[in-house]
Amino acid sequence: MNRPQWRQDKKTLKLLSGLLCFSALTLAGCDNSTTDSQGGGDKIEHLLTQMTLEEKTSFLHGLVKGFDMSDFGDPENKANVGFIPGVPRLNIPPLRLTDGPAGARYTKGLTTAMPAPVSLAASFNPVLAEQYGAAIGAEARALDQDVLLAPMVNIVRIPGAGRNFETFGEDPLLAGEMASAEIIGIQNQGVMATIKHFAANNQETDRMTINTIVDERTMREIYLPAFEQGVNAGVASFMCSYNRLAIDGKNSDYACANKTLLTDILRTQWKYDGFVMTDWYAAVMGGLQGLEALTPAPLSAGLDMEMPGGNIFGTPLLDAVQRKEMPESTVDKAVYRILTQMDKFHLLDGTPPAKKTIDELKDQNSIIAKETAIEGAVLLVNENNTLPLQATSITSLAVIGQTAASLNYGGGGSSRVKPLNMKAPLASIEERLADGLVTYQPGVDLDGIAIPASALSHDLGQPGLLRNDGSIDSALDFTIANLNPLEPNGKQTITWSGSLTAPTTGDYELKIQVKNGGASLKIGSGDQNGNPQIGIASSSSVSFADISLISTRDGLQWAGYKIHLEAGVPQPITITAIPGAGSDFATDLADPLKPTSFRLAWMTPELKQQRFDDAVNAAQTTSNVVLFAYTEGNEGKDLIESINLPEGQDALIQAVVDANPNTVVVLNVGSSIEMPWLDGAQKPAALLNMWYPGQEGADATADILFGQASPGGRLPISIPFKLADYTPANEPQSFPGVDDTVIYEEGIFVGYRWYDQHNVAPRFAFGHGLSYTQFSYSEPTVTATAEGYSVSFSVTNTGATAGVDVPQVYLGAPASAAVPMVKKALAGFSKVKLAAGESTQVTIPIAKRALSYWDINTAQWQVATGQRSVYLGSSASNVEEIAQIQVTK
Numbered sequence: 001m002n003r004p005q006w007r008q009d010k011k012t013l014k015l016l017s018g019l020l021c022f023s024a025l026t027l028a029g030c031d032n033s034t035t036d037s038q039g040g041g042d043k044i045e046h047l048l049t050q051m052t053l054e055e056k057t058s059f060l061h062g063l064v065k066g067f068d069m070s071d072f073g074d075p076e077n078k079a080n081v082g083f084i085p086g087v088p089r090l091n092i093p094p095l096r097l098t099d100g101p102a103g104a105r106y107t108k109g110l111t112t113a114m115p116a117p118v119s120l121a122a123s124f125n126p127v128l129a130e131q132y133g134a135a136i137g138a139e140a141r142a143l144d145q146d147v148l149l150a151p152m153v154n155i156v157r158i159p160g161a162g163r164n165f166e167t168f169g170e171d172p173l174l175a176g177e178m179a180s181a182e183i184i185g186i187q188n189q190g191v192m193a194t195i196k197h198f199a200a201n202n203q204e205t206d207r208m209t210i211n212t213i214v215d216e217r218t219m220r221e222i223y224l225p226a227f228e229q230g231v232n233a234g235v236a237s238f239m240c241s242y243n244r245l246a247i248d249g250k251n252s253d254y255a256c257a258n259k260t261l262l263t264d265i266l267r268t269q270w271k272y273d274g275f276v277m278t279d280w281y282a283a284v285m286g287g288l289q290g291l292e293a294l295t296p297a298p299l300s301a302g303l304d305m306e307m308p309g310g311n312i313f314g315t316p317l318l319d320a321v322q323r324k325e326m327p328e329s330t331v332d333k334a335v336y337r338i339l340t341q342m343d344k345f346h347l348l349d350g351t352p353p354a355k356k357t358i359d360e361l362k363d364q365n366s367i368i369a370k371e372t373a374i375e376g377a378v379l380l381v382n383e384n385n386t387l388p389l390q391a392t393s394i395t396s397l398a399v400i401g402q403t404a405a406s407l408n409y410g411g412g413g414s415s416r417v418k419p420l421n422m423k424a425p426l427a428s429i430e431e432r433l434a435d436g437l438v439t440y441q442p443g444v445d446l447d448g449i450a451i452p453a454s455a456l457s458h459d460l461g462q463p464g465l466l467r468n469d470g471s472i473d474s475a476l477d478f479t480i481a482n483l484n485p486l487e488p489n490g491k492q493t494i495t496w497s498g499s500l501t502a503p504t505t506g507d508y509e510l511k512i513q514v515k516n517g518g519a520s521l522k523i524g525s526g527d528q529n530g531n532p533q534i535g536i537a538s539s540s541s542v543s544f545a546d547i548s549l550i551s552t553r554d555g556l557q558w559a560g561y562k563i564h565l566e567a568g569v570p571q572p573i574t575i576t577a578i579p580g581a582g583s584d585f586a587t588d589l590a591d592p593l594k595p596t597s598f599r600l601a602w603m604t605p606e607l608k609q610q611r612f613d614d615a616v617n618a619a620q621t622t623s624n625v626v627l628f629a630y631t632e633g634n635e636g637k638d639l640i641e642s643i644n645l646p647e648g649q650d651a652l653i654q655a656v657v658d659a660n661p662n663t664v665v666v667l668n669v670g671s672s673i674e675m676p677w678l679d680g681a682q683k684p685a686a687l688l689n690m691w692y693p694g695q696e697g698a699d700a701t702a703d704i705l706f707g708q709a710s711p712g713g714r715l716p717i718s719i720p721f722k723l724a725d726y727t728p729a730n731e732p733q734s735f736p737g738v739d740d741t742v743i744y745e746e747g748i749f750v751g752y753r754w755y756d757q758h759n760v761a762p763r764f765a766f767g768h769g770l771s772y773t774q775f776s777y778s779e780p781t782v783t784a785t786a787e788g789y790s791v792s793f794s795v796t797n798t799g800a801t802a803g804v805d806v807p808q809v810y811l812g813a814p815a816s817a818a819v820p821m822v823k824k825a826l827a828g829f830s831k832v833k834l835a836a837g838e839s840t841q842v843t844i845p846i847a848k849r850a851l852s853y854w855d856i857n858t859a860q861w862q863v864a865t866g867q868r869s870v871y872l873g874s875s876a877s878n879v880e881e882i883a884q885i886q887v888t889k
Contacts, residue, residue: 061310100150119376133185160639165670169716170751176229192236262302388707401628413635443615458498506605633670773799814866
């Protein structure tokens with residue numbers, strides 16, 4: 001098995017872990033939790049002999065009943081997404097679990113919102129990944145959480161997959177390097193990491209039931225390596241995925257009941273000794289309800305823990321053991337694995353590492369968050385050195401875009417963090433320029449305006465909407481800013497009813513906007529079931545609801561419903577608000593004792609056009625433009641037919657660029673998008689991808705725009721010219737699937753491997769990214785080593801400013817390979833920071849695994865022998881052959 005390239009042996013691991021503990025970014029703990037306690041096995045065996053069957057099975061499932069995630073059964077009310085009660089009489093403490101891909105998610109408080117993991121992947125910096133992991137691990141520890149559900153290492157297979165922003169990109173080597181580093185960072189804080197979602201969980205569409213058919217070689221070479229790297233890094237737990245998995249078309253077992261996956265590969269071949277849990281509700285959602293009839297099959301297959309409740313490992317498992325349908329020894333084996341990890345993390349002896357508070361951690365973690373945003377920022381285009389902007393040469397600046405005024409800090413779903421800090425990029429930009437130089441226009445306006453009293457009525461034309469207490473409100477615009485918020489009322493529902501009448505015919509978007517509360521809207525007859533069309537759910541809901549990830553400019557969460565309205569035709573409307581309630585997935589923290597801001601708003605056809613025109617006019621009358629564009633990547637939702645920017649942003653960008661060619665476009669996106677405005681006669685002068693940059697994204701963005709920092713990122717994904725260019729995303733059987741089945745027909749040719757194989761040029765290649773300076777490579781040498789090969793060369797900053805470079809080594813296939821192979825694959829990389837004129841020597845190892853393919857006949861890794869090219873360059877499409885090596889076994 002390969003060790004991470006940046007961790008060559010245990011001695012180095014201990015040394016670097018120690019260095020991290022004493023660095024300027026030191027966090028709490030730094031305990032080497034991966035070392036077995038002496039006599040741990042005997043201790044655990046002894047505990048098992050003292051536990052009753054009921055106590056044993058209580059370790060194998062959470063305590064949530066149904067879908068009410070407001071009660072985890074934790075008597076101390078500390079659990080966030082999952083809880084195992086422990087055995088107090090034996091001094092076995094409980095286990096508390098929380099989400100963690102982009103920060104230690106805590107619905108009861110605020111934590112550091114880190115940049116999306118795809119931004120971390122774009123840094124190509126495993127040392128930073130360890131610091132990132134240490135930051136979120138320390139905060140999880142501060143919140144008394146024992147298990148952090150991170151990292152997520154599913155490979156980006158489809159450009160529009162909903163959770164691409166949570167991944168480490170399309171390349172298994174990069175994903176494995178970053179994941180193993182993050183795991184070490186998390187676990188050095190005394191918190192168990194969870195690598196997920198095992199395995200081949202690469203889309204959100206039908207994710208609960210989809211049958212994924214993938215050949216064994218592709219699984220081994222593309223979709224499993226990052227998980228194996230997690231095992232090598234000592235990850236405490238695995239999370240199995242929702243989907244069925246048919247390797248080579250066989251079995252179609254659900255991943256959480258797949259013996260080939262959980263036992264044969266994970267435990268027997270990889271020698272994994274941690275525990276495996278389900279994804280949340282994997283045992284009861286969709287077709288997985290069939291697992292109830294299979295109990296105790298998932299346990300026998302290698303599953304250890306069901307989350308968040310006990311639908312299969314609760315009473316059904318207990319009954320199965322008592323009826324002698326399941327040996328108690330199988331239960332013991334699962335409990336043993338969980339207790340073993342608890343012992344490794346010193347939970348059984350009561351000596352976990354010391355912890356700090358969130359207040360003590362927040363300043364240093366904000367530094368890591370900002371550094372990650374900067375190191376992950378990818379400069380895609382920079383014509384005529386437009387960036388960095390020179391503040392002294394700007395006579396006027398138009399800042400355009402909703403996400404300039406409302407930070408789009410992260411994706412949606414279970415990785416959503418309630419941030420400690422929030423600042424708009426607009427504010428950061430204004431701080432760097434003299435007063436009066438900056439004007440702002442939303443362009444594509446997500447806020448709209450409060451629906452005026454003239455459009456609202458009740459009882460056949462009487463003005464205003466009728467409250468359920470009999471009072472009348474002429475309009476619903478209750479905000480703290482207006483000094484008329486909804487006062488606390490014990491979270492009692494307020495209902496308004498009446499009619500909405502549009503003044504003109506056209507397409508409208510109705511919006512409910514709220515801070516510190518829940519809300520819903522129903523117009524006409526409602527949805528197909530007669531329910532409200534949109535809702536901002538209460539905290540007890542497991543739904544991600546309809547909440548936009550981008551707040552209004554005055555900080556309200558919102559949900560919108562698009563509808564065509566005819567002028568003068570009243571539509572029945574019902575609105576509810578619940579002061580003091582809130583969503584687990586909202587930005588703010590609900591408090592039933594504080595006032596609630598609530599607004600019923602709309603975007604009219606006329607206002608939509610006016611906002612567009614105002615933005616273009618602002619661009620025409622200023623010397624420079626910075627335009628922010630966005631997507632809203634969200635768990636549970638793929639982009640199937642289009643990866644264009646939403647809400648007409650493409651048209652806005654083109655119109656603004658036509659009006660002012662000195663336009664810089666800043667992207668806040670989580671994956672690939674189409675960019676038709678790069679194909680016109682007028683193009684943006686610069687294009688900067690900040691991804692979802694976390695809570696410190698505003699200052700990080702402004703620092704890069706004005707040259708206080710250099711963009712340090714490279715693309716961990718390929719970006720096509722058009723979605724239609726990438727065949728796997730356009731054939732229904734390949735994505736999103738037909739008859740609940742998806743076939744990975746492209747095999748090992750994923751991402752840049754596919755583009756190379758089919759001679760299709762992407763718009764931006766994997767590994768691409770510009771700097772504010774230039775670099776050259778010289779004197780490359782390739783030498784054989786005991787572990788494979790070593791590539792050494794000199795990197796020189798040939799420009800006038802300091803900058804960051806990511807040299808990449810790719811390995812070609814032999815001319816006569818025993819199996820089809822990719823034309824080239826990433827074999828290693830490095831990250832260097834150099835002052836102007838500075839040079840450094842870089843050495844990148846090529847591990848034996850990179851030289852190998854999975855032989856399905858022998859079920860072993862085999863070295864692909866023959867003459868093979870070694871390439872060095874700055875991206876998958878910008879490389880030069882530096883050597884031919886004769887590879888032998």
